Amino acid sequence: MASDTLPPDAFAFSASSCSFLRPYLRNKSSNPQRPFLTLAYASSLDSAISLTPGIHTYLSSPQSEAMTHYLRSQHDAVVVGAGTAIADDPGLNSRVRGMGGYGGAGLEGQPRPVVLDPKGRWEWDSNARVLRMVRERKGRGPLIFWGEWGEGGDWRSKEKQRRDEERERLLKNHGGKIIRLPLVDGKMRWVDILDHLKAEGIKSVMVEGGGTVINSLLAAEHAHLINSLIVTIAPTLLGQGGVVVCPKRRTDDQGNPIPVTRLRDAKWQPMGEDVVLCGKLGE
Numbered sequence: 001m002a003s004d005t006l007p008p009d010a011f012a013f014s015a016s017s018c019s020f021l022r023p024y025l026r027n028k029s030s031n032p033q034r035p036f037l038t039l040a041y042a043s044s045l046d047s048a049i050s051l052t053p054g055i056h057t058y059l060s061s062p063q064s065e066a067m068t069h070y071l072r073s074q075h076d077a078v079v080v081g082a083g084t085a086i087a088d089d090p091g092l093n094s095r096v097r098g099m100g101g102y103g104g105a106g107l108e109g110q111p112r113p114v115v116l117d118p119k120g121r122w123e124w125d126s127n128a129r130v131l132r133m134v135r136e137r138k139g140r141g142p143l144i145f146w147g148e149w150g151e152g153g154d155w156r157s158k159e160k161q162r163r164d165e166e167r168e169r170l171l172k173n174h175g176g177k178i179i180r181l182p183l184v185d186g187k188m189r190w191v192d193i194l195d196h197l198k199a200e201g202i203k204s205v206m207v208e209g210g211g212t213v214i215n216s217l218l219a220a221e222h223a224h225l226i227n228s229l230i231v232t233i234a235p236t237l238l239g240q241g242g243v244v245v246c247p248k249r250r251t252d253d254q255g256n257p258i259p260v261t262r263l264r265d266a267k268w269q270p271m272g273e274d275v276v277l278c279g280k281l282g283e
C-alpha cells in the first residue's frame with residue numbers, strides 16, 4: 001500500500017523517536033515461564049486515567065498516542081478489562097504506519113486484543129470496533145476471557161445464554177475465541193490469565209487498563225508479574241471523582257504503611273507536551 005493510500009487513521013511515526021523504550025521491552029531471545037508483561041497507560045498529574053469510569057478521556061498528546069500504538073506493535077497481545085471494553089469500544093490494534101493494514105504485510109505488528117470479562121458484561125455485536133478492525137484487515141480476532149459459569153451453576157437467564165451463544169459464534173467468525181477461566185471469589189487470577197495466554201503462543205502482553213485492572217496488577221501481591229511499567233503523564237489535572245491509579249496500601253508486620261513497590265532503572269522521556277515514565281518491576 002503506497003503511503004498516499006494509507007487509511008486516514010494511520011499515525012505517521014518514526015521508530016527512532018522511541019528507541020528509549022528498547023530496554024523496557026521483551027528480549028526476543030528469552031523464553032520466560034510466563035509472558036513478558038508491560039503495564040502501559042496514560043495518566044493526569046493527579047493520577048487519573050479517566051474523568052469517570054463510563055467515558056473515554058483523551059490524555060495523550062498525538063506524539064505519545066503514536067508511541068502507545070508503536071508499543072502495541074511490539075507486543076503479542078493488548079489486554080483491557082470489561083469496564084474499558086464497555087466504556088471505550090476500543091480498536092486495540094496498532095495504527096502505526098508500516099503495521100499490517102497500515103502499509104505493512106498481512107497482520108504484521110498487529111497484537112491480539114484480549115478482554116477480561118469474568119461475568120460476560122460486555123455485550124458486543126458486529127459493530128464493535130475490534131471486530132470492525134478484523135473485517136478491515138487491520139487487526140486480529142480478539143480473545144475474550146469469561147468466567148467458568150459451570151454446569152448447574154450458570155446464573156445467566158435463558159435469554160442471556162442465547163445472546164452469549166450468538167456472540168460467541170460472531171467472535172469465532174472473526175477469528176477470535178472465548179477462553180473460560182475458573183473464578184476464585186468471583187475473580188480471575190492473573191497467573192491463570194497469563195498461563196492461558198502463554199498456551200495461545202503469546203510471549204508478550206501489554207495491559208492498558210482500566211483503573212480496576214491496573215490497581216489489581218499494581219497491588220503488592222501481583223506487582224512481581226509486571227516486567228515494565230510505561231506511563232504517559234499528561235500536563236492536566238482531572239479532579240476528584242475520576243478513575244484513579246492508586247493500588248491497595250501495603251503494611252509491614254506491625255501494621256505500619258510501607259510503599260507498595262518502586263521502579264528500577266526509571267527513565268523520564270519528554271514526548272510532545274507529555275512525559276513518558278519507563279521503569280522495571282519484576283524479573
Ligand SMILES: NC(=O)C1=CN([C@@H]2O[C@H](COP(=O)(O)OP(=O)(O)OC[C@H]3O[C@@H](n4cnc5c(N)ncnc54)[C@H](OP(=O)(O)O)[C@@H]3O)[C@@H](O)[C@H]2O)C=CC1
Pocket residue numbers: 040041042043049050051052053054055056057059080081082083084085087088116117118119120121186187188189190208209210211212213214216217243
Ligand atoms: N488513560 C488510559 O490509559 C486508560 C483509561 N481507561 C479508562 O478506564 C476506565 C475503565 O476502568 P474500570 O471501570 O476500572 O474498568 P476496567 O477496564 O479496569 O475493567 C474492570 C473489570 O475487569 C474485570 N476483570 C477481570 N479480571 C480482572 C482482574 N484480574 N483484576 C481486575 N479486574 C478484572 C472485572 O469485571 P467484573 O466486575 O465484571 O468482575 C472488573 O470489574 C474507562 O473510563 C477507560 O476509558 C482504560 C484504559 C487505559
Ligand SMILES: Nc1nc(O)c(N)c(N[C@@H]2O[C@H](COP(=O)(O)O)[C@@H](O)[C@H]2O)n1
Pocket residue numbers: 041042056057058059060064065068080084085088089090091092093129208209232
Ligand atoms: N495511551 C492512551 N492515552 C489516552 O489518552 C487514553 N485515553 C488511552 N486509552 C486506552 O486506549 C484505548 C483506546 O484504544 P483505541 O484507540 O480505540 O485502539 C482505550 O480503551 C484505553 O485502553 N490510552
